[in-house]
Amino acid sequence: MSSPVPRETAIAVADVDHHYGAGEARKQALFGNRLDVRAGEIVIMTGPSGSGKTTLLTLIGTLRSVQAGSIRLFGTELAGLSPAEQVRMRRQIGFIFQAHNLLEALTARQNVKLALELSDTPPAEHDRRADAMLEAVGLGHRLHYKPRHLSVGQRQRVAIARALVNRPRIVLADEPTAALDQESGANVVALLRRLADDQGAAVMIVTHDNRILGVADRIVNMVDGRVVSDIRIRETMLICAILKQCDVFKEMSPSDLTDVAQKMAEERFPAGAAIIRQGESGEKFYVIAAGRAEVRRTAEGSAPAVAILGAGGFFGEVALLRDQPRNATVVALEPVVAYTLAKADFLGALRTHKSFEDQISAQLFHRG
Numbered sequence: 233m234s235s236p237v238p239r240e241t242a243i244a245v246a247d248v249d250h251h252y253g254a255g256e257a258r259k260q261a262l263f264g265n266r267l268d269v270r271a272g273e274i275v276i277m278t279g280p281s282g283s284g285k286t287t288l289l290t291l292i293g294t295l296r297s298v299q300a301g302s303i304r305l306f307g308t309e310l311a312g313l314s315p316a317e318q319v320r321m322r323r324q325i326g327f328i329f330q331a332h333n334l335l336e337a338l339t340a341r342q343n344v345k346l347a348l349e350l351s352d353t354p355p356a357e358h359d360r361r362a363d364a365m366l367e368a369v370g371l372g373h374r375l376h377y378k379p380r381h382l383s384v385g386q387r388q389r390v391a392i393a394r395a396l397v398n399r400p401r402i403v404l405a406d407e408p409t410a411a412l413d414q415e416s417g418a419n420v421v422a423l424l425r426r427l428a429d430d431q432g433a434a435v436m437i438v439t440h441d442n443r444i445l446g447v448a449d450r451i452v453n454m455v456d457g458r459v460v461s462d463i464r465i466r467e468t469m470l471i472c473a474i475l476k477q478c479d480v481f482k483e484m485s486p487s488d489l490t491d492v493a494q495k496m497a498e499e500r501f502p503a504g505a506a507i508i509r510q511g512e513s514g515e516k517f518y519v520i521a522a523g524r525a526e527v528r529r530t531a532e533g534s535a536p537a538v539a540i541l542g543a544g545g546f547f548g549e550v551a552l553l554r555d556q557p558r559n560a561t562v563v564a565l566e567p568v569v570a571y572t573l574a575k576a577d578f579l580g581a582l583r584t585h586k587s588f589e590d591q592i593s594a595q596l597f598h599r600g
């Protein structure tokens with residue numbers, strides 16, 4: 233599936249295992265994980281408690297050493313870094329963890345400035361930068377308050393301001409909005425989106441907060457120490473919306489539809505291209521996302537029957553279901569964007585969804 237501006241890989245996790253404890257107590261928390269996050273992407277991590285989300289996040293953040301496998305941040309391998317190199321790496325990362333460790337003796341502004349003092353920012357700019365970041369999280373009126381005079385949500389926002397004030401290229405957040413009210417949660421989410429869009433930051437957020445879904449690019453689900461799914465959110469929503477309009481898919485539950493959508497790949501065809509040809513064997517099912525295509529069916533001794541398909545139209549299922557050659561040729565009349573589902577996945581969806589099968593049968597009758 234394509235993205236308009238391919239950006240460099242910010243986080244590359246490959247074959248990462250992790251164990252806690254030793255001897256009898258040794259326990260594996262991560263199993264062969266693989267995950268890539270590009271600059272400018274916001275990735276949500278979900279999964280049950282104990283599934284390894286925090287372990288993976290802390291490995292990426294160089295808060296733990298990589299035991300097995302490889303993690304690269306903008307090309308730099310973390311496995312085998314010395315403690316001093318780990319510290320240097322960590323300074324380039326914005327952490328938003330639940331235990332936010334604000335210094336009680338310092339004001340909100342001073343806490344945020346502490347992060348700037350570890351950076352190359354000229355000291356003359358520290359107050360202005362700290363204040364601007366506190367304003368961005370809605371705390372412009374609390375610059376001189378110490379943590380004990382702030383609410384839990386306000387303290388969390390100071391911690392977020394401190395994590396982001398150096399405009400890190402990688403942001404790692406563990407339930408960052410859990411303690412926040414509606415408005416401040418939305419502010420923080422918008423701030424993370426801007427950081428990703430404007431600075432090309434890669435953002436990973438462990439959360440179950442639906443507000444974040446709207447601004448995120450992908451959602452990664454972990455179960456029992458493994459990444460079990462990795463979904464492109466907007467693309468999947470688009471495909472589900474199209475599938476929902478197809479007779480054959482419209483009765484499917486959202487979760488089954490999402491499963492199907494996840495398995496579909498985008499393909500583009502220029503005007504005039506034959507997408508499938510009558511007589512060829514069928515390997516895929518097609519759904520049109522944009523553009524128009526013409527279906528031509530030639531039968532012995534009669535004029536070709538022609539139908540036009542537009543966005544939301546679908547074709548290719550008959551050959552897959554009957555295991556017969558294509559019964560029609562489909563030609564792009566203009567540039568066509570289609571999502572395709574491989575035969576095995578199409579038949580798999582059919583098997584797991586009884587009423588789906590019934591509907592396809594009904595559909596076949598209609599199509600003759």
Ligand SMILES: Nc1ncnc2c1ncn2[C@@H]1O[C@H](COP(=O)(O)OP(=O)(O)O)[C@@H](O)[C@H]1O
Pocket residue numbers: 252253261279280281282283284285286287288
């Ligand atoms: N410091 C630790 N020592 C031993 N086991 C740990 C430690 N941290 C986490 N674990 C174990 O590793 C597994 C994954 O935990 P964690 O990464 O915290 O999951 P999550 O963040 O998804 O709740 C769990 O079985 C947990 O009990």
Ligand SMILES: [Mg+2]
Pocket residue numbers: 285286287406
């Ligand atoms: Mg956790």
